Amino acid sequence: MKKKSVTIFVVIILVASFLRLYKLDSFPVSMFGDEMDVGYQAYSVLKTGNDYYGNFMPLHFHSLAEWRTPLYIYSVVPTVAIFGISPLGVRLPAAVFGILGIVAFYFLVSEISKKYLNTDYKLLATVASFLLAINPWHIQYSRAAFEVTELLFFLILGLLFLFRSFKNGKLLWISALAFALTPWVYSTAKLFTPLLLAFLVFVFRKEVFRLPRKYLVYAVCALALVGGPIAYSTVFGGGGQRFSYISVFSDPTIEHEVGVARDIDSWGNSLPSRALHNKFVIWSEAIAGNILQSYSTSFLFVDGDLNLRHSIEDMGMFYKPEFFALLLGIVYFFSRKADSKIKLFFLFWLVAGVLPSAITRDGGNHATRLILILLPLVFLISSGAVFLSKNRVIFFAYSMLLLLFFIIYQHQYWVHNPTYSERWWHYGWEEAVEAIKSVEQDFDKVVISTADEPPWIFFAGAYEYPPEKWQAQFPLEQKVTLEGFGEVSHIDKFYFGSPAGLQMYDWGKVLDKEMLYLASIKEVGVNLIREPERTPGDLVLLKSIAFPSGEPAFYLFTGRRSDEN
Numbered sequence: 206m207k208k209k210s211v212t213i214f215v216v217i218i219l220v221a222s223f224l225r226l227y228k229l230d231s232f233p234v235s236m237f238g239d240e241m242d243v244g245y246q247a248y249s250v251l252k253t254g255n256d257y258y259g260n261f262m263p264l265h266f267h268s269l270a271e272w273r274t275p276l277y278i279y280s281v282v283p284t285v286a287i288f289g290i291s292p293l294g295v296r297l298p299a300a301v302f303g304i305l306g307i308v309a310f311y312f313l314v315s316e317i318s319k320k321y322l323n324t325d326y327k328l329l330a331t332v333a334s335f336l337l338a339i340n341p342w343h344i345q346y347s348r349a350a351f352e353v354t355e356l357l358f359f360l361i362l363g364l365l366f367l368f369r370s371f372k373n374g375k376l377l378w379i380s381a382l383a384f385a386l387t388p389w390v391y392s393t394a395k396l397f398t399p400l401l402l403a404f405l406v407f408v409f410r411k412e413v414f415r416l417p418r419k420y421l422v423y424a425v426c427a428l429a430l431v432g433g434p435i436a437y438s439t440v441f442g443g444g445g446q447r448f449s450y451i452s453v454f455s456d457p458t459i460e461h462e463v464g465v466a467r468d469i470d471s472w473g474n475s476l477p478s479r480a481l482h483n484k485f486v487i488w489s490e491a492i493a494g495n496i497l498q499s500y501s502t503s504f505l506f507v508d509g510d511l512n513l514r515h516s517i518e519d520m521g522m523f524y525k526p527e528f529f530a531l532l533l534g535i536v537y538f539f540s541r542k543a544d545s546k547i548k549l550f551f552l553f554w555l556v557a558g559v560l561p562s563a564i565t566r567d568g569g570n571h572a573t574r575l576i577l578i579l580l581p582l583v584f585l586i587s588s589g590a591v592f593l594s595k596n597r598v599i600f601f602a603y604s605m606l607l608l609l610f611f612i613i614y615q616h617q618y619w620v621h622n623p624t625y626s627e628r629w630w631h632y633g634w635e636e637a638v639e640a641i642k643s644v645e646q647d648f649d650k651v652v653i654s655t656a657d658e659p660p661w662i663f664f665a666g667a668y669e670y671p672p673e674k675w676q677a678q679f680p681l682e683q684k685v686t687l688e689g690f691g692e693v694s695h696i697d698k699f700y701f702g703s704p705a706g707l708q709m710y711d712w713g714k715v716l717d718k719e720m721l722y723l724a725s726i727k728e729v730g731v732n733l734i735r736e737p738e739r740t741p742g743d744l745v746l747l748k749s750i751a752f753p754s755g756e757p758a759f760y761l762f763t764g765r766r767s768d769e770n
Contacts, residue, residue, distance in 0.1 A: 210327055214311065217331070221307045221338035225300040225347040230293045233349055234623045234753055235632040237514055238658060240350040241666035242268050244290035247281040249672035257665065259676040264438035269662055269681075271450075272443035274435075276389035277352040290666045295350040303347030303354040307338050309361040314584060316368045321547035324591065332594075333587035341614055342522040342572060342579050345515065353576045356390040359383045360398075361580070367405065371412040374420035381424035385431035388439070392447065393561035393574050395439055400557045402428075408546050451565045453491045459484050491566070498569030499559045499578070502528065510572035513626035517617050522572060522579075524610040526603060527586045534589030554581045624754045631658055633758030636750045637723055638667035640761050644747065645698075648763065649719040652690065652700045657725035657759075660701055661694075670696075689715025703728060713743025716764030721747075724760045732757055 236244065246266050249257040258267040265272040280298040288294035311334035318326030337343055347354050363383035370377040384402060387394035406413055413421070438444045449455055466482040498504060502521075506528045509516030516522060523531075539548055555578055562574035594600045645651055653660045665675055680696040687693045693702030704712055709729050716722055731739050733749060734757050740746045743765050750759040 210331070213331055214334070217311075217335050217338050218304065218308060220335075222304050224339065224344050225303050229296050229300060229348060230291065232619065232623065233292075233514075233630045234627055235630040235635060236292055236295060236350070236666070237629065237631045238662060240292075240295050241290070241631075241634075242273070242662050243278055243281055243350045244285055244295040245662060245666040245672075246273070246278045247285040247295070248290050248666075248669065249675070250278070251282050251286050252672045253676065255672070255676060257672055257675055258679070264434055265442060265444040267443065269659065271447040274352065274389060274391055274444070276386065277350070277355050277391075280355060281350070290669055296348065299350055299352075299354050300347050302358045303343060306343075306354055306358040306361055307334050309358060309365060310334055310337055310580065310583075313361050313365045313368075314587070316365060317547060320368060320371075321544040323542065328594070329587060329591050332590050333584055336527075336587055336590070337580075337583050339611055340523065340579070340583060341509075341517065341520060342576065344618075345517070346573070346576065349514065351573060352391040353573055356387055356394055357576065357580065359386045359390060360394070360577075363387070367409075370416065370420070371409070374416035377416060377420045378423040378427045381427040382431055385428050388432065388435045392444075393577060395436075395444075396561045397557060397577055400560070401554070404553050404557070405550075408549055448565075451567075453488055453495075453564055453566055453568075456491075456566055459487050462487060492563045495563040495565075495569040496559050499562065499575055504570045505582075508570075510570050512572075513622075513629040515572040517614065517622055518625045520614060520617060523582070523586070524607055524614065526606045526610055530586045530589035530593065530603070531582065532589070533592055534585035534587065537592045538585055538588045551581050551584065554578070624752075627752040627754060631663070632752050633750045634658070634660075634663035635667045637759045637761070638664055640748045640750065641721065641723060642668065644721065644761075648698075648721040650687075650698055650700060651721045651723075652687070652693070652702060653723045654703050654725045654728060654759075655701055656703045656728040660723075664699065664701075709744075710741050712762065713741055713764055713766065716744065716762060717766050718764055720764060722762045724762055726757045726759065729757070729760055733760060 246256050246268065249255060250262070255261050256263050256266045256268075260267055264275060266275055266278055277298065280302075281295055284297045285294045288297070311330045314333040315326050315330035318324055318329050322329070343354070360383075363380050366376045366380035366383065370380055384398055387398045435444070463482050463484060467479070470482060504510070504521065505523055506521035506525050508519065509521045538551070558577035558581065559575060561577070562568035562571050565571065565574060568574055590600075590603070593603050641651055641653075653664055661680055664670065675696065678696045680694045680699075680701060683695050684692055685695055685700075687695075687700055687702060689704055689707065690700070690702040691705040693700045695701065704715055707715065709724070709731070712722070712724075733740055733746060734751055734755070737746065745763045745765060746760060747763060748761040749757055750761075752758050
């Protein structure tokens with residue numbers, strides 16, 4: 206690269222790094238449950254070599270809610286060793302892989318442009334990497350402990366070395382290794398990567414099979430040795446359990462829906478009725494609806510993912526001006542004189558990239574599962590932007606409009622989003638556990654409410670509870686009856702449950718001076734920060750934990766009565 210190109214490239218990477226690393230320890234506002242789970246799994250591996258269920262160096266990590274793909278958790282082990290189970294400890298690898306992905310994307314676009322497109326490859330690669338660097342979708346997932354930035358990095362790496370291997374066959378095994386690692390990172394790759402590899406081998410068969418046979422053998426060995434274990438674990442272990450739960454094919458409401466439709470149908474249970482109303486029709490409608498929703502302007506440019514961990518409220522996954530560049534890029538790219546193979550490649554990527562999400566129940570606007578289509582969309586938007594650059598006035602106006610929406614996004618992210626999304630990020634759990642740690646020595650029993658989110662992983666992670674004890678006395682398997690609480694789980698003096706059928710004003714009957722209780726606002730129902738005088742007389746309010754908005758999240762109580770009373 207020439208000096209000017211290098212300077213621009215370095216500036217892009219610095220911008221990308223700033224947007225992903227600045228205040229990473231406090232934005233987003235808290236570690237949500239999955240982040241805490243990643244952190245404690247990594248901590249458990251660091252201390253014992255096992256996941257927190259006691260499985261040694263697993264191929265899939267057994268978590269409370271599912272079996273997790275392993276590579277991101279293993280990637281987090283070094284940062285957890287340095288920073289502990291903290292936002293920085295669990296998020297830093299996602300940010301780093303996000304930055305590395307932008308670097309790799311520059312070289313991928315450059316490689317494709319040089320080989321297959323009659324265009325200024327440096328300009329297109331520069332625009333593409335810059336647009337990815339400032340992309341809301343990519344920034345959102347680079348700033349939390351999501352696996353998908355690591356997935357995109359290995360996917361880009363696999364493609365980059367594949368295209369380079371057409372001239373230098375020695376690189377093919379590196380491509381195969383990178384592709385084989387993608388299912389280790391995130392489950393959508395378990396479907397997408399095999400489809401992509403089959404497509405690439407078929408479409409680029411001349412380029413692939415003219416390579417020396419030994420390089421093909423090396424690549425196949427890399428795929429088999431690295432991809433084989435995760436494939437086996439998915440099929441025969443617990444790795445496929447999550448999909449069986451979220452798949453459209455396992456939706457328990459379908460049978461009832463079919464029955465109701467046939468009952469209403471004037472044809473009754475006849476052959477025409479069965480042909481129109483059956484699970485295959487419903488599955489097809491659900492999948493088609495998800496695909497259309499995935500490419501809707503509502504998801505991509507207006508509302509985004511309604512889960513505020515996945516996007517910003519009332520903002521799409523892309524900036525609104527990019528809609529026009531996308532339309533222009535589609536027309537410009539697919540109508541231009543270029544190798545039809547590369548056009549087929551991007552078309553296939555756009556179609557196959559939505560399939561893993563489309564076959565899940567809420568897959569139409571699930572930004573995590575849909576992130577596979579981010580890169581081809583950025584490429585097409587970049588193609589449109591490069592076309593606009595032919596007219597300096599229009600390009601300047603477009604750039605200023607894009608800058609305006611970037612500023613709006615940044616304002617929303619740093620100023621408003623912490624309040625809007627505070628509950629989505631499970632704010633308060635870390636603060637609550639720290640409050641417990643500061644006073645627990647004064648109490649015989651500590652009870653943590655189950656009225657909010659399942660508390661076990663928040664307690665284990667925020668407390669950094671010794672993993673060897675957690676594995677030996679796994680609390681979900683330790684059940685006892687606690688007076689006033691019914692059957693609860695526990696580990697040592699920590700109990701997990703809520704007062705059975707009692708309102709706050711009756712808790713004094715079950716809480717004594719030797720018992721500490723962490724209560725959720727959901728079960729208190731009163732703002733004791735604003736009105737502390739409403740605290741029942743037989744309870745002592747030790748601490749209130751508030752959301753960033755100032756609204757209460759948790760309360761820490763003890764009783765006034767002695768245990769003998």
